[in-house]
Amino acid sequence: MNRIMIFFLVVMVAGVAGGAAAERRPARSVIEIWVWGGPSQLETFDPKPDADKAYNNGLKAIPTNVPGVAISELLPKLAQQADKYSIIRTMTHPHRGHETATYLMQTGREPGGGKVYPAIGAVIAMFKAKDYRGDIPPYVILTVPKGRFSEIGFLSEEYAPLVTGGNPSQTRFIVDGIVPPGGLNAEEMAQRFDLLSALDTFGRPPAPGAAPGTKVGAPVLEAFQAAGIQARKVIEGDAAKVFDLSLESADMRNRYGWNPVGQSCLTARRLVESGVPYITINAQGWDSHKRHFETMKQRTAEMDQAVATLLQDLAEKDLLDTTIVWWTGEFGRGPKIDWEAPWNGGRNHYSKCFSALVAGGGFVGGKVVGESDAVAGEVVSRPVAPPDMLGSLYELCGIDPDGPLPNPIGLQTTILPPESPAGRLRELYR
Amino acid sequence: MKSTGWVLLSMALTAAVLAAESPYWKDSLVPEHGEVDRLLRAGWAQQRLAVPREASDAVFVRRAYLDFLGRLPTMAEAKEYVQDPGGGKRAALIDRLLNDDGFPLYWTQHWCDLLRIKSEFPINLWPNAVYGYQRRIHDFLRRNEPYDDFVRALLTSSGSNFRVPEVNFYRAMANRTAAGIAGAVALSFMGLRYDAMPAADRLALADFFAGVRYKSTKEWKEEIVYAQRLPEALPRRRLDGRLVDVAPGDDARAVFCDELLTAGNPYFSRALANRVWHWFFGHGLIAPADDLAGGDIINQPLLDHLAGEFARSGYDVRRLCRQVALSSAYCASSCQSAAASLTEKHFASYPVRRLGAEVLDDAIGDLTGARSSYSSVIPEPFTYIPSQNRTVSLADGSISSSFLILFGRPARDSGELGERNNAMSAKQRLFLFNSGELYRKLQNIGRREDVKSFSSEARIEALYWLFLSRPPTAEEKKTIQTFYQRLPSGKERWRLQQDLCWVLVNSAEFLHQH
Numbered sequence: 024m025n026r027i028m029i030f031f032l033v034v035m036v037a038g039v040a041g042g043a044a045a046e047r048r049p050a051r052s053v054i055e056i057w058v059w060g061g062p063s064q065l066e067t068f069d070p071k072p073d074a075d076k077a078y079n080n081g082l083k084a085i086p087t088n089v090p091g092v093a094i095s096e097l098l099p100k101l102a103q104q105a106d107k108y109s110i111i112r113t114m115t116h117p118h119r120g121h122e123t124a125t126y127l128m129q130t131g132r133e134p135g136g137g138k139v140y141p142a143i144g145a146v147i148a149m150f151k152a153k154d155y156r157g158d159i160p161p162y163v164i165l166t167v168p169k170g171r172f173s174e175i176g177f178l179s180e181e182y183a184p185l186v187t188g189g190n191p192s193q194t195r196f197i198v199d200g201i202v203p204p205g206g207l208n209a210e211e212m213a214q215r216f217d218l219l220s221a222l223d224t225f226g227r228p229p230a231p232g233a234a235p236g237t238k239v240g241a242p243v244l245e246a247f248q249a250a251g252i253q254a255r256k257v258i259e260g261d262a263a264k265v266f267d268l269s270l271e272s273a274d275m276r277n278r279y280g281w282n283p284v285g286q287s288c289l290t291a292r293r294l295v296e297s298g299v300p301y302i303t304i305n306a307q308g309w310d311s312h313k314r315h316f317e318t319m320k321q322r323t324a325e326m327d328q329a330v331a332t333l334l335q336d337l338a339e340k341d342l343l344d345t346t347i348v349w350w351t352g353e354f355g356r357g358p359k360i361d362w363e364a365p366w367n368g369g370r371n372h373y374s375k376c377f378s379a380l381v382a383g384g385g386f387v388g389g390k391v392v393g394e395s396d397a398v399a400g401e402v403v404s405r406p407v408a409p410p411d412m413l414g415s416l417y418e419l420c421g422i423d424p425d426g427p428l429p430n431p432i433g434l435q436t437t438i439l440p441p442e443s444p445a446g447r448l449r450e451l452y453r
Numbered sequence: 454m455k456s457t458g459w460v461l462l463s464m465a466l467t468a469a470v471l472a473a474e475s476p477y478w479k480d481s482l483v484p485e486h487g488e489v490d491r492l493l494r495a496g497w498a499q500q501r502l503a504v505p506r507e508a509s510d511a512v513f514v515r516r517a518y519l520d521f522l523g524r525l526p527t528m529a530e531a532k533e534y535v536q537d538p539g540g541g542k543r544a545a546l547i548d549r550l551l552n553d554d555g556f557p558l559y560w561t562q563h564w565c566d567l568l569r570i571k572s573e574f575p576i577n578l579w580p581n582a583v584y585g586y587q588r589r590i591h592d593f594l595r596r597n598e599p600y601d602d603f604v605r606a607l608l609t610s611s612g613s614n615f616r617v618p619e620v621n622f623y624r625a626m627a628n629r630t631a632a633g634i635a636g637a638v639a640l641s642f643m644g645l646r647y648d649a650m651p652a653a654d655r656l657a658l659a660d661f662f663a664g665v666r667y668k669s670t671k672e673w674k675e676e677i678v679y680a681q682r683l684p685e686a687l688p689r690r691r692l693d694g695r696l697v698d699v700a701p702g703d704d705a706r707a708v709f710c711d712e713l714l715t716a717g718n719p720y721f722s723r724a725l726a727n728r729v730w731h732w733f734f735g736h737g738l739i740a741p742a743d744d745l746a747g748g749d750i751i752n753q754p755l756l757d758h759l760a761g762e763f764a765r766s767g768y769d770v771r772r773l774c775r776q777v778a779l780s781s782a783y784c785a786s787s788c789q790s791a792a793a794s795l796t797e798k799h800f801a802s803y804p805v806r807r808l809g810a811e812v813l814d815d816a817i818g819d820l821t822g823a824r825s826s827y828s829s830v831i832p833e834p835f836t837y838i839p840s841q842n843r844t845v846s847l848a849d850g851s852i853s854s855s856f857l858i859l860f861g862r863p864a865r866d867s868g869e870l871g872e873r874n875n876a877m878s879a880k881q882r883l884f885l886f887n888s889g890e891l892y893r894k895l896q897n898i899g900r901r902e903d904v905k906s907f908s909s910e911a912r913i914e915a916l917y918w919l920f921l922s923r924p925p926t927a928e929e930k931k932t933i934q935t936f937y938q939r940l941p942s943g944k945e946r947w948r949l950q951q952d953l954c955w956v957l958v959n960s961a962e963f964l965h966q967h
Contacts, residue, residue, distance in 0.1 A: 122574040135575055135627045139866045160880060168855055180878050186855055189889075200883035204892035211948075214936075218956050221932045225477070225962035226788065226805065241793040241805035247877045247961050254882035432871075 047453060048345065049421025050384030052295045053147060055303040056288075056330065056350040059169070060121070060310025061377070063356035063370055066319045068378040069112045069399045070095040071358075078358050078398045080316055080368070089389040097323035100331035106389045107334045107343065108382035109451050113393025113402040114351060116409050119372045121310075124353035125169060130176065131410035131424075131439045138434065141176035143413050144301040146438060148182045149429070150422045151300035158253075158262045160185040163294055164303045165287040179431045184303065191268060191286035198266045201257060209259070216255065265297045266290065278332045283307075285329040292336055295346050309352060312369045315360070334382055347384030347419060349412075351377070358400040376402050379412060385419040386451045410439045411446035418447065476923050477967075478786035479507040490781040492755040493800065502801040505785035510535045511923035512967065513784055514546065516803070519966055520733055520778070521550035523559030523812045523845040524819060528903060528915065531922040547778045551771050557594035559845050562811065563732055564590045566873065567641055568625055569865045571850030572829075575627040576865065579674045580829075580836055580849065582614040582621050587848035589618035600725060600768035601714045604642055609707050611679045613670070620678035623665055627866070634662040640868055642713065644724030644745040657690040661699075661709040680704045720745065722760040726773060730759070731870060733777050735806040735966070736798075743870050751799060787967040805967045807875040810860035814844040817958070820919055821894040822901065827852050859884060877964070885959050895954045899947075909937075912950065920957040 065071055070084040070093065084093040087105030094102055094110070101108075118124040123134045129142040141149075148162035155161050164184040168174065175183045188199035197204065203212050226244040257263075268276060268289060279285040287304045294302050306326065311318040330350065337343040355377025356370030376395050382388060393405040410424075417424035417438060424439040482504045485494060497504060508516065514534040518526040526534070534546060550556060565587055572580045593603045610619035623629070626637045635658040636647035647655060664681040682702050689697050689705070691712050699705045713721050723745060731742035738756040739748040763773045777783060782800035789802035796802035808816065818824030824840035829852045836852065844857070850865035859881055861874030885891065899905055904915050913933055917925045925933070937949050957963055 126574065139575065139864060168858065180861065180874055180876055183859075183878075183880065185880055186859075188855070197889055199889055200880070200887045203887050204889035214940075215952050215955055218932075218936050218952055219959055221936075222929055222956050223960040223962070225960065225965075225967070241787065241797060241802075241967075243805050243807060243875075243877065243965065244961055247807075247882075247964070250877045250879045250882045253879035254886060257879070257883060258887060 047385055047419075050347045050419050051151075051345040052299060053144075053301050053347045053349070053384070053416065053420065054288075054291045054295065054333070055144065055301070056348065057169070057303055057305050058309050058326070058350065058352035059305050059307050061124075061352045061354045061356060061372055062309045063311070063315065063319065064112070064376065064378040064395070064399045065356070065358065066095050066097055066316075066323060068094050068098075068110045068380060069395055071397060071399050074358075074398045077360060080360055092389065092391055095323070097319060098327045100327045104331045104334045107338060108348070108380050108388050109386055109390040109392065111351075111379040111381065111392045111407050111412070111448070112376075112395050112399075113404070113406050114355070114377045114379050114409075114412065115402050115406045116354070116374050119354065119374050121353055121372075124372075124374060128351070128353050128409045128412075129169075129174075131413040131443065133440075139176040141178045141182070141428075142174045143416060144184060144303055145175045145178050145182040146428065147301045147417070147420055147422065148184075149178060151420070152182070155298055155300055157298050158257045158260050159265060159294070159297065159299055161299060162301045162303075163187065163299055164305060165290055166191065166283065167305055167307070169305060177430050177432050177434065187266070187290075190283060191290050192281050192283050194269070196266055196268050196286070196290065198263075201263050201266060203258070212258070261297075265293050268293075275336075278328075278336070280325055280328040280332070282325045282329075284325050285332070288329040288333040289336075292333060292340075292342070295337070295342055296340070311356065312371060313366050315356070315368055315370045330380075337383060343383040345384060347386065347416060348382040349379065349416060350381075351379035351412075355399075358398040373400075376400055379407075381412075381415070381448070381451065385453050386415075386448075387453050390451055392448060392451065406446070407448065408443070408446055410443035411448065414439055414443055414446075415448040415451070418449075419452065475509065475788075476926055477509055477512055477788050479509055481507050483507050483781035483785050485781060486779075488758055489755065489776060489779075492752065492758055493780060493782050496752040496755065496799055497801045500795070500799050500801070502791060502796055502799055503789070505781075505789050505796070505801050505803075507784055508786040508803065509923075510542075511921075512786065513543065515922040516783075516966065517546055517550055517778065519808070519812065521547075521559070521774075522553060522555035523562070523809075523815065524555065524843070525816050525919075526922055528918040531918060535923070543784065544779060547775055551775060554595075557591055558843070560594050560732075561587060561591045562845050562847075563728075564594075565848065565850070566863050566865060566870075567728075567868050568622065569637075569850070569868045570621075570625060570848060571865045573851040576625050576850075578614070578621055578625055580834060581674075582618070582624065583849045585615065585618040586621040586625070594770070597769065597771050600763075600770050601721070602768075604721075605710045605714060608638070608642075608710050608713075609704060612677065614676045614678070615672070617678075623678045624667075624676060629665075629667065631659040631663040631665070634665055635659040637868065638662070640743060642724060643720035644727060644743050645720065646744050646747060649744075649747050653690070660687070660689055661705045664705055680706055716764050722764040722768070723756055725768075725770070726759040726763050727756055728870070729770070729773055729777055730756070733774075733783060734800060735804045735875075741869075741871055803967065805965050807860075807877050807965055809873065809875060810857045810862040811844040811847065813860055813964070814854075814856055817891065817894060818844070821897040823894040823897055825854060825856070827854065856884075856890075882959075885964075891958070895951065895958065898954050899950055909949070913953065916950075916953055916957060920954075920963050921960075 065079060066082065070082065071079050072084045083096045085096045085099060085102050086093050087102040089105040092105050116127055118127055126134045130140040132140045144162045152161050162182060162184040164186045166187045166189055168186045189197040226241055264270065268286060271289060276289065279289040284306045291302045291304055308322055334348065337346055354372055354374035357373040361369045361371065376399060393407060394403040395401065396403050414424040425437050425444060428436050428438045494504065514526050514531050518524060569576045570578065570583055570586055572578050572583045607619045607622040610617055612620055614621055614624055623634060626633055639645040639647045639658060664683060666679055666681050668677050670677060683699060683705065684701060686698060686700050689699055691697050697708060697712055699708050727737040727739055727742045731737040736742065738752045739745055739750050741748050766772045785803045787803040787805045789796045793802060797804040814825055825844055826840040827838040827847060829836040853862065863872035904912055907915055914924055917923060940948055
């Protein structure tokens with residue numbers, strides 16, 4: 024290889040990474056913590072202790088282990104990990120309905136127009152699939168799908184998420200489809216499979232009169248058999264062990280917290296260890312129209328422990344540098360508290376200004392992007408639109424968000440809309 | 454020596470069983486009656502494909518129930534048909550199914566997919582409009598309203614989305630510009646892809662819908678659709694190049710309907726004939742069935758014939774269905790001796806395909822008595838659909854379940870037939886092998902009246918009728934006996950039934966339309 028070629032290669036690699044340092048290794052996995060329903064920015068990463076009580080309900084901010092960065096007093100454990108993540112306080116977009124906002128936040132595309140784009144998880148699963156050898160599908164959702172929102176959009180089914188179902192905070196996490204139900208043991212399952220292969224003969228024996236060697240099976244039946252072999256590998260291989268949380272110490276399970284979000288974070292770490300490229304945790308219960316503060320007290324306590332432990336655990340296992348963790352919802356909550364009945368201290372949907380968190384996988388920690396006004400209601404500086412966030416995630420995964428998005432419907436399109444690159448979070452790239 | 458003799462004997466027996474009583478086909482070839490069959494045979498001859506064997510009665514009755522009613526035949530229904538020695542029973546069965554209440558119920562789903570009926574994103578009909586619109590479609594099928602009248606009612610409608618259900622045609626599209634409406638009309642009623650049409654045709658078509666307007670009222674989520682009349686006459690071009698005048702004060706949509714619904718229009722009747730063929734066979738006579746201009750032509754003369762007959766019948770949808778279901782292709786076995794990819798493509802063997810998501814959900818619900826219920830909290834009003842309702846009758850594409858998503862129910866975003874994904878994936882097989890939900894449902898089968906009172910052997914027979922609409926073969930009985938004898942004593946009977954239900958629900962024969 025001559026010098027000129029090497030020069031070109033370097034330029035190409037740098038180009039893919041958006042002009043950032045060429046030596047940075049792309050992130051291997053992504054953990055998306057989807058704070059479903061819209062988390063309040065004021066009670067998480069953009070507290071406003073000096074605002075009127077009508078906005079902050081008297082809640083305070085606490086300092087973190089990074090000088091000058093303060094977060095809500097409801098997140099004391101995360102305050103001790105602030106060097107590992109950066110905060111974006113100026114996420115902004117115009118959609119206040121769950122569906123349209125989720126679509127925009129997950130695809131970077133404006134809703135409408137007839138074509139439904141895939142979510143970032145499906146796109147990353149598709150690009151990373153060629154380097155991934157595991158039996159578990161490359162895109163896993165813990166534990167429920169977003170519903171009504173088609174994660175794969177127009178991509179093919181192979182990049183659809185495996186949705187685990189089940190409850191990881193029970194002693195045994197029964198992942199629907201992977202762990203045999205009803206306590207059947209491996210031998211009993213093997214007997215079942217023997218009986219199945221003896222009886223499931225439809226389309227298998229060549230029909231009479233077929234020339235020797237003729238492939239007569241219907242094409243869909245061949246795909247059916249292949250899918251069966253692949254599925255059985257998942258059941259009988261090591262995949263089930265990844266979801267077996269009893270292989271973790273009791274101490275480790277305690278550290279994450281005995282609740283669905285905590286144990287989902289622990290499961291996500293195990294999935295990262297086995298190389299799964301994209302994991303989404305859909306954390307439920309954040310759509311706090313009514314009795315917001317009661318809800319927040321419980322939700323933030325669980326979330327604080329789960330995410331703080333996850334970051335610490337990933338760092339201890341040397342996985343944080345290759346794993347992106349991002350945390351946000353489809354929007355935030357209205358800054359002014361609604362004390363009227365039936366809300367009784369609620370916060371409504373609010374998308375003009377809300378918060379997100381990014382960590383690991385090439386993002387630096389300890390920084391704050393953007394500034395909001397005195398009540399966290401308006402962006403003062405550095406607005407970050409959904410495609411800016413997604414574009415950064417793609418770039419750090421080594422995927423060019425302005426490059427073509429291959430698809431089975433023959434649509435000529437790029438991953439993100441063409442006008443988006445300027446706002447990406449390059450100030451946070453390592 | 455002794456064992457070799459035994460193997461040879463059992464091989465001979467197996468061969469005899471295969472030749473004598475296949476559960477899947479008859480020894481006779483499909484019959485030839487009338488023009489449809491003649492055109493099918495001409496197509497096979499052209500491809501040098503053999504005339505196919507007939508499907509067995511058990512296969513045919515299962516196939517017909519699934520296609521007309523979206524459900525498996527009950528044990529009694531399947532037995533009645535299989536054991537009926539009479540002639541002409543195929544036509545009698547099809548007439549009975551066409552007049553069953555389940556037919557309009559299930560076929561409403563086809564139209565709800567086509568017309569993109571969902572309350573939210575990217576189509577925003579909102580729940581009460583969803584239900585009004587679905588009822589209107591159900592009425593069209595229940596009354597067998599002429600298809601041209603139904604389409605004219607949709608295309609010329611004006612008024613409130615809550616009071617005039619037909620106006621929801623104009624609301625059930627993500628893009629409500631003239632071009633967006635033209636695209637939906639082209640796909641839905643002409644079998645054309647708007648984006649692939651020549652630019653001049655696109656403009657001409659869009660012009661007819663340039664006057665469509667929407668306005669909201671003080672009633673929550675009510676929307677009025679109306680057509681602005683044109684102040685002056687405009688010459689407009691039909692798709693095949695003829696000029697059509699729209700006079701001042703005309704509703705351009707009505708003028709378009711006159712053009713679309715004349716007997717000479719090359720698209721309207723072909724679009725539906727090809728779709729109906731697709732709904733019975735899994736692909737069209739031009740495929741994909743909703744791309745008449747760009748699709749792969751498989752049997753154009755047959756499509757032209759069916760479309761012509763359909764127009765001459767006054768657009769009688771049931772008559773068209775009857776004609777397709779009585780064709781020799783529909784009674785062909787799915788097991789043929791040439792490469793299936795070729796025979797299936799030309800309908801010289803019945804194309805095997807996975808059951809659709811909703812049909813599979815209902816089949817499991819019917820067998821186990823544990824039907825799915827559905828609910829939706831957003832958008833308001835809250836919706837709860839009790840488990841007595843069949844999944845195929847779900848009106849709202851926005852109300853779903855992880856099962857339906859996993860098994861490829863269409864999202865109803867575009868209305869294209871290709872949105873339904875009936876491909877079998879490893880994730881689906883994992884679910885069927887191992888899901889706790891399915892495991893619990895299958896345990897109910899033992900409580901069925903028609904299963905629990907039987908002795909073990911009769912029980913096995915009953916399970917085969919329930920899942921596969923046929924009795925087990927001698928070979929299958931032997932395999933099950935051998936398995937039974939190898940089970941550890943004690944809980945055998947329980948194990949056997951559970952294991953057998955699991956095997957049947959996971960078998961290719963159960964999971965596929967064949």
